[in-house]
Amino acid sequence: MSSNSNETVPNERAGQVRAVIRAMTLLREIAASDSGLTLTEVAERANLPPSTTHRLLTTMESERFVRYDMNAGIWQIGVTAFVTGSAFVRTRNLLHVAKPFLRRLVETTGETANIFVESGGQVVCLDQVESRHAMRAITQVGGRLPMHASGSGKALLSMMPKDRRERALSSDDLIKLTNATITDRSLLNTALNAAQAAGYATDDGEHAEGLRCAASVIFGETGDPIAAISVSGPQSRLGGERMAELGHEVRKIALEVTQEYGGRAP
Structure with a gap:
């Protein structure tokens, strides 16, 4: 029981690191586009399943790193990402x-x-x-x-x-x-x-x-x-x-x- 518990912690950490890397990949792809990307476009460029892409995007949306334009059906860079980038430019x-x-x-x-x-x-x-x-x-x-x-x-x-x-x-x-x-x-x-x-x-x-x-x-x-x-x-x-x-x-x-x-x- 103890051995399984010890194995779970590294697996969880690996999963968290993988999720962060994927989220950063999505952010880069959206930032590289001129006006935003649809869910399908983001998923294809990041080489991820649409379901995984949507889950990550909605999590990032909750922190305002990305935003969803319902009228156009596209994902765009959010205000938090802009503020973070602006801090880099300032410093x-x-x-x-x-x-x-x-x-x-x-x-x-x-x-x-x-x-x-x-x-x-x-x-x-x-x-x-x-x-x-x-x-x-x-x-x-x-x-x-x-x-x-x-x-x-x-x-x-x-x-x-x-x-x-x-x-x-x-x-x-x-x-x-x-x-x-x-x-x-x-x-x-x-x-x-x-x-x-x-x-x-x-x-x-x-x-x-x-x-x-x-x-x-x-x-x-x-x-x-x-x-x-x-x-x-x-x-x-x-x-x-x-x-x-x-x-x-x-x-x-x-x-x-x-x-x-x-x-x-x-």
């Missing part, structure tokens, strides 16, 4: 979220990792984790770079809607900083389209001779670009194939930061 800090990822980039690439945001038609370095190499990037925290002549600036521009891109470049005369700087609007747009397709942008000595970088975008909850992460170093270490490797790595890390921050890639 999140991009630099706090991004810092461990910057460190990981340095560990995996051996190069300096940076995070930039747009400010007045330029990008500003908010944080940096330096490479252990003696030769490393020259941009410091607080430093500003022109958007058209930096990997982070071009990454952000490539993911902006056309009107926002034009506003960001309106104060930028595409000043020539090195022989590699792109100063022609048509050529810049071609480079930005290529960066958008690849998911990352590069700077091949365009703001400082002998320096290269690869950068990719962090997105906010609406899918807008809010910051860019980059890795940078001297051309002597960052050859052609190496740049492609860094581009893919920084893109992967930027998407992970986006997810951790609660953002959404378009």
Whole structure:
């Protein structure tokens, strides 16, 4: 009798954990929809029986995590879920979220990792984790770079809607900083389209001779670009194939930061 009783407790806990995981799955599926889902749609997306789905939804409805629109016959996100999400938005800090990822980039690439945001038609370095190499990037925290002549600036521009891109470049005369700087609007747009397709942008000595970088975008909850992460170093270490490797790595890390921050890639 005692043995059966001891076995029941772990079974009950396992059942409770399973129910919580299923409920969170339903919440994610409903949140991912534009206007809500029918019971059948929720059940299919969560790969659960309709009866189980309905039981979980009604329990969540009692706590106002979801709500049922009787007229439309669909389940939608409830006010409690909204309040919970709003608390996350209030307390999140991009630099706090991004810092461990910057460190990981340095560990995996051996190069300096940076995070930039747009400010007045330029990008500003908010944080940096330096490479252990003696030769490393020259941009410091607080430093500003022109958007058209930096990997982070071009990454952000490539993911902006056309009107926002034009506003960001309106104060930028595409000043020539090195022989590699792109100063022609048509050529810049071609480079930005290529960066958008690849998911990352590069700077091949365009703001400082002998320096290269690869950068990719962090997105906010609406899918807008809010910051860019980059890795940078001297051309002597960052050859052609190496740049492609860094581009893919920084893109992967930027998407992970986006997810951790609660953002959404378009």
